[in-house]
Every structure is written in structure tokens, then in C-alpha cells.
Amino acid sequence: xxxxEQPSEVTAVEGAIVQINCTYQTxxxxxxxxxxxHDGGAPTFLSYNALDGLEETGRFSSFLSRSDSxxxxxxxxxxxxxxxxxxxxxxxxxNFNKFYFGSGTxxxxxx
Amino acid sequence: xxxxSQKPSRDICQRGTSLxxxxxxxxxxxxxxxxxQQPGQSLTLIATANQGSEATYESGFVIDKFPxxxxxxxxxxxxxxxxxxxxxSIYLCSVEGAGSYNEQFFGPGTRLTVL
Numbered sequence: 001x002x003x004x005e006q007p008s009e010v011t012a013v014e015g016a017i018v019q020i021n022c023t024y025q026t027x028x029x030x031x032x033x034x035x036x037x038h039d040g041g042a043p044t045f046l047s048y049n050a051l052d053g054l055e056e057t058g059r060f061s062s063f064l065s066r067s068d069s070x071x072x073x074x075x076x077x078x079x080x081x082x083x084x085x086x087x088x089x090x091x092x093x094x095n096f097n098k099f100y101f102g103s104g105t106x107x108x109x110x111x
Numbered sequence: 112x113x114x115x116s117q118k119p120s121r122d123i124c125q126r127g128t129s130l131x132x133x134x135x136x137x138x139x140x141x142x143x144x145x146x147x148q149q150p151g152q153s154l155t156l157i158a159t160a161n162q163g164s165e166a167t168y169e170s171g172f173v174i175d176k177f178p179x180x181x182x183x184x185x186x187x188x189x190x191x192x193x194x195x196x197x198x199x200s201i202y203l204c205s206v207e208g209a210g211s212y213n214e215q216f217f218g219p220g221t222r223l224t225v226l
Contacts, residue, residue, distance in 0.1 A: 098159060
């Protein structure tokens with residue numbers, strides 16, 4: 001089976017940096033993704049890590065440590081529009097793009 | 112990227128009835144996925160639909176309750192059968208990105224309320 005843990009809620013102010021952690025236990029692991037979902041919207045892809053290390057995409061970075069079964073999403077220069085839910089998701093199949101999602105972290109950005 | 116549409120966007124149904132949700136993609140894709148999401152909760156994978164073969168269901172989901180069709184490479188349907196209020200949820204379909212197999216694109220979802 002799969003188990004992914006994330007903090008349920010995080011609050012930060014505009015311009016700050018916030019880190020959302022994700023720990024996982026899976027029967028197979030091929031990579032970790034992050035998705036953003038605004039209220040009433042569909043999840044949208046942010047990043048994918050298959051190898052250990054940090055991947056940077058603009059204000060967002062994602063980190064993976066396979067030995068620790070741990071990853072995080074780092075959001076810099078927070079903006080009000082970053083208020084959303086963030087989900088980590090593990091890829092469990094080599095053959096196709098099958099993911100299991102964490103419980104989600106609601107990020108509240110305050111002025 | 113892939114553009115996905117779902118019909119209906121929302122519905123209110125009576126207990127014991129069935130609803131079929133349609134998912135249309137603007138490009139041909141091998142795999143399509145169906146998820147369920149309670150408001151404010153995580154996405155739970157229901158099944159994986161590969162064109163030309165039976166859908167593969169996750170633990171806790173069965174074909175009799177959630178029959179899936181996948182008649183071609185751009186379309187799939189999910190039926191929620193013999194509904195109960197516990198089936199009230201948002202149902203989303205998703206596809207893997209062509210050329211970016213680590214990314215999934217999601218449809219806008221179908222918000223289902225069962226009375």
C-alpha cells in the first residue's frame with residue numbers, strides 16, 4: 001500500500017518562504033510530484049523528482065531524498081495567489097503514469 | 112499539454128440512481144485515470160483505464176459500482192451506480208502528458224450530490 005503524510009495547513013505572509021514537507025511509504029517508488037489546487041479548481045502540475053536533489057522552477061523548488069522517503073516543496077517570494085492546497089503524489093509504476101496523492105496541505109498567504 | 116472536458120460539471124441525484132460522467136481529451140492518450148475527491152480532501156484513485164482493455168480498479172472500488180468504458184483514445188466514461196449519499200464527491204479524470212509522462216493533466220471535475 002501507500003502512505004503519504006503532509007501537514008494539513010500552513011500559514012505564511014506575502015514575500016516569505018514556506019516549505020511543505022511530504023513523507024511517504026510505498027510498495028514501489030519511481031518519483032514524487034507536487035500539484036497545486038485552488039478552491040473549486042482542478043489540480044495543476046508543479047514539479048516531479050525522480051532523483052535525489054533539488055529541482056528549481058521559478059519561485060518553486062522541489063526536493064527529494066529517496067533514502068529518507070522524504071520530499072518537500074519550497075515556495076519563495078510568496079504571493080497572495082499562492083494560497084491554495086498543495087498535494088504531493090508518488091509514482092508507483094514504471095510502465096505508466098500512475099500516482100497516489102497525499103492528504104494535501106492548505107497554504108494560507110496573508111498580507 | 113492536454114485539454115480535458117467533463118460532463119456534467121455538476122449534478123444532484125436521487126439515492127439508488129446511476130450517473131454517467133464523460134471525459135473528453137483533445138489528443139490521443141494511452142492511459143486515463145479516474146479520481147474521487149471529497150471537498151477539502153485528497154484525491155483517491157478509483158481506476159486506470161487503458162483503451163482496448165478492462166479498467167484496473169484500486170482497492171475498495173469495484174466494477175459493479177463504478178463501471179468504466181474506454182471506447183477510444185480520447186474518451187472515457189465513469190458510471191456511479193446505485194448511488195448513496197456517501198458517493199457525494201467530486202469526480203475527476205486525468206491523463207498523462209504526451210512527451211511528459213511524469214505529469215498528469217486533470218479535467219475540471221464533476222461535482223456530484225446524492226440526496
